[in-house]
Amino acid sequence: MSVLLGCIADDFTGATDIASVLRREGMQVLQINGLPTESVTYPDNVDAIVIALKSRTEPVKEAVDASLQACNWLLEQGVVQVFFKYCSTFDCTAKGNIGPVIDALMARLNTNKTIVSPGYPVNGRTVYGANLFVLGVPLSESPMKDHPLTPMRDSNLVRLLETQTQAQVNHIPWQVIQTGEAAIKQEFDRCHDMKPTIWVMDALTDSDLIASTFAAEDMTLLTGGAALAQGLPALYRKKGWMTSESSQNTFSLPEGNSLVLAGSCSTATRGQVACFLEQYPGIAVDPLSLSKDDKEYDRLFSFVKANIGKKPVLVYASDTPENVLAIQQELGQEAAGKLVEACLARLAVDATESLGVTQIVVAGGETSGAVVSALQAKTLLIGDPIEPGVPWTILQGDKAIGIALKSGNFGSRDFFLRALSKDTGE
Numbered sequence: 001m002s003v004l005l006g007c008i009a010d011d012f013t014g015a016t017d018i019a020s021v022l023r024r025e026g027m028q029v030l031q032i033n034g035l036p037t038e039s040v041t042y043p044d045n046v047d048a049i050v051i052a053l054k055s056r057t058e059p060v061k062e063a064v065d066a067s068l069q070a071c072n073w074l075l076e077q078g079v080v081q082v083f084f085k086y087c088s089t090f091d092c093t094a095k096g097n098i099g100p101v102i103d104a105l106m107a108r109l110n111t112n113k114t115i116v117s118p119g120y121p122v123n124g125r126t127v128y129g130a131n132l133f134v135l136g137v138p139l140s141e142s143p144m145k146d147h148p149l150t151p152m153r154d155s156n157l158v159r160l161l162e163t164q165t166q167a168q169v170n171h172i173p174w175q176v177i178q179t180g181e182a183a184i185k186q187e188f189d190r191c192h193d194m195k196p197t198i199w200v201m202d203a204l205t206d207s208d209l210i211a212s213t214f215a216a217e218d219m220t221l222l223t224g225g226a227a228l229a230q231g232l233p234a235l236y237r238k239k240g241w242m243t244s245e246s247s248q249n250t251f252s253l254p255e256g257n258s259l260v261l262a263g264s265c266s267t268a269t270r271g272q273v274a275c276f277l278e279q280y281p282g283i284a285v286d287p288l289s290l291s292k293d294d295k296e297y298d299r300l301f302s303f304v305k306a307n308i309g310k311k312p313v314l315v316y317a318s319d320t321p322e323n324v325l326a327i328q329q330e331l332g333q334e335a336a337g338k339l340v341e342a343c344l345a346r347l348a349v350d351a352t353e354s355l356g357v358t359q360i361v362v363a364g365g366e367t368s369g370a371v372v373s374a375l376q377a378k379t380l381l382i383g384d385p386i387e388p389g390v391p392w393t394i395l396q397g398d399k400a401i402g403i404a405l406k407s408g409n410f411g412s413r414d415f416f417l418r419a420l421s422k423d424t425g426e
């Protein structure tokens with residue numbers, strides 16, 4: 001059997017996150033950026049394909065259509081399970097897109113049951129009593145309440161989902177989950193409803209997540225954060241679908257200059273920006289000037305040009321919630337986001353074309369989507385993780401470019417420095 005698992009990720013950092021988890025557990029993984037085109041080919045030994053969409057904040061219909069197209073393509077490749085990967089902080093808007101995409105995928109896969117499990121213990125995301133916690137703080141009291149695009153103001157996953165899905169939403173408490181696979185299966189079996197049903201799964205530890213995937217072995221659709229996927233390679237080995245560890249991709253980062261582009265305004269990214277600036281040069285984007293004419297872009301590019309070389313350079317739009325709000329009130333939330341994303345994406349293209357940049361670290365999922373799309377690489381090869389959930393990858397395009405896509409909230413304070421001092425491969 002070849003491709004076993006097909007993942008549909010709603011943003012690009014989320015895609016490299018789940019790809020990295022599957023690779024760590026011994027799968028050969030291919031990441032496709034955007035919807036696959038006819039020209040996409042892959043080796044026979046690929047076990048899992050991750051399709052990176054930029055559907056988290058798109059209008060519902062567009063997100064559903066793109067997810068269905070991705071699902072159809074994955075089914076054509078013969079996958080046995082489909083995994084809808086969303087953020088471990090359940091990032092969504094009031095309208096979706098998590099619920100509507102799950103509904104559409106359930107209908108497409110002709111199934112009436114799935115699970116929702118965003119927990120990611122190693123990165124501090126846990127679910128208890130159907131409430132999502134970030135480093136022990138309820139989601140709605142965590143910095144996610146001020147996210148520029150998807151402010152999360154409710155921590156209860158059942159309540160959040162009920163406003164977004166047509167399905168029945170049930171909950172399996174941790175007291176059941178921690179007793180293991182058999183008890184969880186009994187919970188699933190108690191439901192004889194023909195109505196589509198989603199179970200929100202509590203998860204405090206990796207073992208809880210692994211028990212959940214084993215209990216859900218017959219479900220054709222799984223949904224959750226990247227950590228939920230960690231048990232799948234072992235499950236597939238148990239079923240005899242995967243016999244051994246696949247040979248892994250090995251690569252060295254291409255020699256050249258390094259650029260860090262930060263479009264995330266998360267607390268973690270702002271700390272990483274401050275840490276980087278203690279040692280290396282960086283420049284802040286001024287979104288208001290950017291909205292007026294090209295002078296702001298020229299200022300940023302000139303700074304990068306003047307400073308890049310032996311040292312890495314940082315360009316960041318990351319700012320405090322108050323300042324971001326002020327910019328959004330002036331320019332509009334979506335327009336401000338797109339403007340900043342387009343600027344950082346343009347810098348990535350110009351720096352790789354004319355400043356010898358071959359290593360790029362991007363912070364932020366939407367920002368990563370914009371940068372990778374602008375670099376026009378259809379596939380990514382996944383390397384070793386720099387920190388949990390953030391691997392180095394190599395863009396498969398005309399030029400070899402190493403790129404690390406860091407989820408806004410991930411990484412330690414010195415993440416950018418660690419990323420740029422680390423080579424990858426086996």
Ligand SMILES: Nc1ncnc2c1ncn2[C@@H]1O[C@H](COP(=O)(O)OP(=O)(O)OP(=O)(O)O)[C@@H](O)[C@H]1O
Nearest residue numbers: 148264317327336337340341364365366367407408
């Ligand atoms: N100063 C700013 N003013 C307004 N919008 C900004 C500013 N800086 C960044 N943005 C926008 O905020 C959004 C941040 O989203 P992004 O997904 O890149 O980061 P994140 O949400 O922290 O990361 P992740 O999705 O991986 O958790 C982007 O659309 C970006 O362009």
Ligand SMILES: O=C(O)[C@@H](O)C(=O)CO
Nearest residue numbers: 013014017087088365407
């Ligand atoms: O799950 C996470 O937190 C990340 O993979 C992500 O999706 C950030 O955008």
